[in-house]
Amino acid sequence: MTIQEIRAFNRFYTNLIGALDYSRQLHAPYTLTESRVLYELAHSPRTDAADLRGELCLDSGYLSRLLAKFEKDGLIERAPSEKDTRRRRITLTARGRETADLLNERSREAVGSLLSTVPPEDRSRLTDAMRDIREILSDASRRPPRREDVLLREPGPGDLGWVVQRNAALYASEYGFNTDYEGLVARIVADFAEDHDPHLERVWIAELDGRPVGCVMCVRDEAPGAARLRLLLVEPDARGLGIGDQLVGACVEFARGVGYREMVLWTNDVLSAARRIYQRHGFVLVDEKPHRSFGTDLNGQDWRLDLHGMG
Known part of the structure; x- marks a missing residue:
């Protein structure tokens, strides 16, 4: 039957x-x-x-x-x-x-x-x-997930809300960030949703087995000719598959392809796994300074990648 x-x-x-x-x-x-x-x-x-x-x-x-x-x-x-x-x-x-x-x-x-x-x-x-x-x-027919099982796609309905929710939840549980961080992410995502140039700005969602497991964003920076990488995230149960590398690689390739001169990003030194990904893709640390944000003491870092040179 x-x-x-x-x-x-x-x-x-x-x-x-x-x-x-x-x-x-x-x-x-x-x-x-x-x-x-x-x-x-x-x-x-x-x-x-x-x-x-x-x-x-x-x-x-x-x-x-x-x-x-x-x-x-x-x-x-x-x-x-x-x-x-x-x-x-x-x-x-x-x-x-x-x-x-x-x-x-x-x-x-x-x-x-x-x-x-x-x-x-x-x-x-x-x-x-x-x-x-x-x-x-x-x-x-379950087998361990592989790197090639990961699909990078554009966000669909509800995905931008997922980006806000998962950033807030993961950074609270892993680094003790308070709701100030959720507010920051919500503003970044809202600005993108309301006013972005699809030819120069993009969001990627990493999907595994039909569910979102990661994200990254490429937006225009205030500096002329510069793109900014934002909101890189990979779900804990999907780490180890190179998803972060794929997301950053897609972001860099897109920025280079549409003619940006450089790509910049801001992060904190506690995000050691993300920093290693940035280094593998040629980003160079250009500045850092301590600050107190999101309810905790942090060391902020600015990174830069020359998109038309060796980094």
Whole structure:
């Protein structure tokens, strides 16, 4: 009976989202698989063919043909990996990112349209049921999470609120910060939400197993030509997977790509793990001084990265 119910649900859901009806497919002129590959490339700062093959369980020959098509269409560029020349690094071109953004927007609109038919009082029950399905099936084939399981994406509805809540809760529990810090984070996030340039400023959410586990923000600094890295956070149970490195790497790569001259950040010396990440990415300590903030005595530090030099 269980098998029949699962198959019935699969048939129902594929019909509901139009997966079998090409005339309704939101990803045209690309196939569902091609759209998924573009999505992965758009949300991962560094991806090669082996990463994609493992993440999506694709046949290597099929993936190779698919990537060749993307390259011919001007959607991707391929180059030797910086870490292993035997591997090929794949990045989206400007046209490829525009295509991926368009497909992603179509999907968001389709889901929004679907949700509009669900009474508000039933929406939390629906999302809870979906989460239960995902968690149960994930647990059934559970393996330790890997770095390649982490997805970097743009924030969706509720994610900016999560950034405020998790910063406040984690810094209170780990460093004893009071609500002054929550107020600071809330103002930073509110300023971004209300007035930011999407071409020059961005937030990344790190997602693992369908839940947010980290974040970082790149915003314009007061100094001309400078970007500021803010609000780097990784959940305790997701540490050790290199998520902080991925977030900072995405932030630096974005800032360099849009033409910033340098990237700056302010932190405190008690955040030793974060400081090691900044150092690995070439940031240099330029100033520090003691201060009392957030209900505790701290040593504040200013760090800087030359985006067009060696650091």
